[in-house]
Amino acid sequence: MDARGARKLLVALGVLLAMVGQAMAHDVWFVPRDGVFALVYGHGSETEKYDVKKVKEVRAYSPAGESLSVQVLEGDGEVSVELSDPPGFSGCSRSSSTTASG
Numbered sequence: 001m002d003a004r005g006a007r008k009l010l011v012a013l014g015v016l017l018a019m020v021g022q023a024m025a026h027d028v029w030f031v032p033r034d035g036v037f038a039l040v041y042g043h044g045s046e047t048e049k050y051d052v053k054k055v056k057e058v059r060a061y062s063p064a065g066e067s068l069s070v071q072v073l074e075g076d077g078e079v080s081v082e083l084s085d086p087p088g089f090s091g092c093s094r095s096s097s098t099t100a101s102g
Contacts, residue, residue: 026041026043027041027043028040030081036081037080037083038075038079038080038081039055039058039078039079041078048077049076049077052077052078055072055079058072058079058081060081068083068084070082070084
């Protein structure tokens with residue numbers, strides 16, 4: 001195989017790997033449940049349990065951008081967040097060491 005053929009093969013493999021990664025992608029989002037916000041992991045309407053130790057930090061902010069106090073509650077395969085002032089909840093940021101499944 002010449003250099004041009006090898007380059008085409010590498011590009012094709014790269015595109016294939018990118019497509020596989022997209023097909024296996026999962027999302028993380030918050031769902032209000034019983035006065036707390038559950039951090040759920042899954043794809044579409046399907047959710048999965050995850051290692052709660054992978055959630056390293058959860059932050060919440062008021063609409064004015066002020067930091068809110070949060071309590072992180074670890075459950076069976078899911079983290080929930082209780083806010084100090086739920087009506088002021090407008091967004092959050094999350095950091096983790098890796099993806100929730102891996």
